[in-house]
Amino acid sequence: MDHRGGQVEGGTPDGESLPALLRSWRRRTNPRGIPGLATPGRRAEGLTQRDVARLTGVSERWYGALERGIEAEYSADFLDRLSSALQLSPAERRALYLKAVGRLPTLVLPPEAGMPEDVDEGLLQRFLDNQVPAPAFATDLAWNVIGHNEPLLEWFPWVTRQENQMRWVFLEPEAHEQLVNWEQDWARPFLGQLRYERARHPKNEALMRLERDILASSPAAREMWNRREVVEHSHGALRRLRLQCRRGQEVAVRIVALRPMRSDLLRVIVLMEDQRECGGA
Structure with a gap:
């Protein structure tokens, strides 16, 4: 052998x-x-x-x-x-x-899926690991998770079975429970971001498939899509999560959204726990 x-x-x-x-x-x-x-x-x-x-x-x-x-x-x-x-x-x-x-x-995904060609995967993983204890992850243009650190896996075990963040949000029932105020704070902003990226990359096949799959499988997504909202990113937004690893306790986080200077095809997200908001919950 x-x-x-x-x-x-x-x-x-x-x-x-x-x-x-x-x-x-x-x-x-x-x-x-x-x-x-x-x-x-x-x-x-x-x-x-x-x-x-x-x-x-x-x-x-x-x-x-x-x-x-x-x-x-x-x-x-x-x-x-x-x-x-x-x-x-x-x-x-x-x-x-x-x-x-x-x-x-060398590339985590083919360029067709929206992954920049010059990403240093090792350097990216080191950056994510250096965010500990904050959960951190990276996605390509079509929200495929291409890297994460250990705290992210503890908070979101779904990354071991569903590698696309957007599909998890809309197609997995547990997302409705884990993402507090699912429609207003999570689903609508995500669809707004998808519409924004589709406008910027109208011929990207991965984005087209993502839009088609979500709208075909989620009646709630189809209804929200008709609002025609456009959102560029969620950087700085305060959101709440209900985490299984904390027995359903709500956790408030600030979303830090980053992109490398060399490419806009990669997203890096850090979830910074907001202790003041947690204390007031």
Whole structure:
């Protein structure tokens, strides 16, 4: 077995093998949603190896070698094309890199999703860790969480299962309980920010998908969307949270929203607990 989890399918020290993951991701991808693959009479149960090779611009033999767990110097360009073809989530893309080449990707997300190309992931994580004890996290343009510190995970365990902040706010029932005054203080400002970013980046596919998914799945979001409110950011806003880690006690926080000078495609959020407000609650 190679050190990247290649040949053995089960019980490996590294968890699931790369071949097992690739086959699972390939079989769940519907070819009918991919232009050029939707041929008449074709079944929709996943992609073939030939499909994936065609979508990534390599030979079927080349892709087959990867799916068999054969070790090679697979390029970042190829792995990113593969991530796109298999429609991988950010966490799945990171797993692909770790299993295939033994390291994390330089970019946490493909540029299509709104991630700046020159982000130093290590420096970003150090910055987030240096905000302790304040919870801090970073998102890309489409509100995918690309980094967080330990206090953030304690306050919001959902980041381990739902990597998009906006989708959690609107599509997870627990958000209505955890975010005090959900509609006025959280949902409407978020939709206003989404409308603002859509106006600034009208052709961004990740933002378009986010808008479509939220409005299709949340009647409350559709009603609020019709207000046509536009909000740039929530920096300095005072908000309240009801935290499970504190047995439902309300916590008042000031939202500190930052963006690097080099790019407006990255957000860094720090939640600073307001002790005066907590004391008065």
